[in-house]
Amino acid sequence: MTERIETVVIGGGLMGSAAAWQLARRGREVLLLERFEQLHHHGASHGTTRNFNVGYTQPHYLELVTEAGRLWRELESESGADILDLVGQTNHGKGVPDDHADILRAHGIAAEWLAVDEARERWRGIAFDTKVLYTPDGGRLNPERAIAAFQAVAVERGGRVRHGARVLRIGEMSGGAVEVVTEGETYLAEQVIVTVGGWTDKLVGGLVSYPRLIVTQEQPAHFAVTDHEADWPSFNHVRALGDPQYDYWHSNIYGMLTPGEGVKAGWHAVGPHVDPDDRSYEYEPKMMEHLRRYAREYLIGTDPDRFAAVSCTYTTTPDEAFVLDRRGPIILGAGFSGQGAKFTPAIGRVLADFVTEPEAKPIPAFAADRFGTAVKGW
Structure with missing residues (x-):
């Protein structure tokens, strides 16, 4: 069975869940696919604490973490969950x-x-x-509550979430659509957001180019x-x-x-x-x-x-900065580990902007071609 849909988000950890939340609250059609059960322990988003460290020096991080602090409170208000605890x-x-x-x-x-x-x-x-x-204004946040809240609010606003839905492959179809093949379903999406952490190379390696992921x-x-x-x-x-x-x-x-x-x-x-x-x-x-x-x-x-x-x-990535970029219908979010959690709702906003704003440009520090890589297109 093949279903057509506007946006598929692959990867239901913090970043993918935040992107689905952002799209659903904008009234966009979105399906989030996660290969494991909710709150699994195989990736980078599990556990109940992460630092909410506002002590950066680079302007792009300071602007993003300030936005994230505001958006965490919006998520708490929408979901009723306690996520951000400003213990300093x-x-x-x-x-x-x-x-x-x-x-x-x-x-x-x-x-x-x-x-x-x-x-x-x-x-x-x-x-x-x-x-x-x-x-x-720093402290800690609870990623497991955050994931559950992002997904719950996304569903309340019309989004869909499927756990146990492993994506086997993605590929271009005629007309610019992206075929997303799972173990049980096939989707034709106008855009695909890929936020699969350590599985990025296995899913999109060779489709688009991006900095080396370790x-x-x-x-x-x-x-x-x-x-x-x-x-x-x-x-x-x-x-x-x-x-x-x-x-x-x-x-x-x-x-x-x-x-x-x-x-x-x-x-x-x-x-x-x-x-x-x-x-x-x-x-x-x-x-x-x-x-x-x-x-x-x-x-x-x-x-x-x-x-x-x-x-x-x-x-x-080699410079420990994120990858947040778009190439054709593929939107990639990767390289978040060790510092990404605090920025999650703002990263979700950036990923959603690539879907809803055709002229959206990547933050230069997070561009896929920042090392001079010749980025492959579709």
């Missing part, structure tokens, strides 16, 4: 630039420097090693809280390369309290390269040993010997 964000470490607070304030984002003693008094579960950049298996952990009276902000700990203080670090550290599970902490984008259909879901022992050492030294309100490992995939 702290950035510390010798790698945080001295002009960071000035940059944020210039973009209308509240920011202040706190001395080490003041920060330790406020958040006694963390052993801060330098002055701390505090942004009260798929890794990341292994953060939740450490049991021992100081139950401590307050916990979301945090980033930024190393200075070459400083012996950080000689065992694999990357910068991120983290936040996950209520009911512990304090989550992890290395950033340094896990082993994997095939998303063939991975172990097991942590790399040496990296976990070093993560536990980090918890022992800096997360002093936790027990580094009581932890629950987490497994997820990252999909990143």
Whole structure:
């Protein structure tokens, strides 16, 4: 059976769900296809916490995260779900630039420097090693609630969502339509939004060109809280390369309290390269040993010997910036891992704009051809 439809979104994680929400609230016909069940653990969008870190320095990220903060509240209002919790964000470490607070304030984002003693008094579960950049409008968000809310509101507004609908292939048909073939149905779509994370190369590799995507298996952990009276902000700990203080670090550290599970902490984008259909879901022992050492030294309100490992995939580009672009009827969203979650509703807006606004142009930093790649057309 073949069905004609205006827009098919492939991939029902955070980004695809946000795109479907944006299209449905604009009154557009949209079908979201997800190969797994809702809230599965095979990709990058599962779990109940992500940092909502507003502490960027580049204008395009600052503009996008400001928009995302407003849109998260709109989603909460439309769905009734509590998603964004502004517990504050702290950035510390010798790698945080001295002009960071000035940059944020210039973009209308509240920011202040706190001395080490003041920060330790406020958040006694963390052993801060330098002055701390505090942004009260940062915090954490719940991606599982967000996915469910995006999809529920999209359906309420006339969109359709299908789980367990694996897309086997997509291809061009005469007249510019795109054939989307699943295990049980075939769709002819005017546009297709592809947001499938680590499966991007398997689905559209060879159809369009885009920056190289690197798929890794990341292994953060939740450490049991021992100081139950401590307050916990979301945090980033930024190393200075070459400083012996950080000689065992694999990357910068991120983290936040996950209520009911512990304090989550992890290395950033340094896990082993994997095939998303063939991975172990097991942590790399040496990296976990070093993560536990980090918890022992800096997360002093936790027990580094009581932890629950987490497994997820990252999909990143060489410059760690996103891919948000359109080539003919194919709209691609990829490379979000490690920092994309906070921007989700704004990314959904960008993807939807490519559908509804024929003259929409990509943000240059996220263009598919930003490395000079000759992008294939249809």
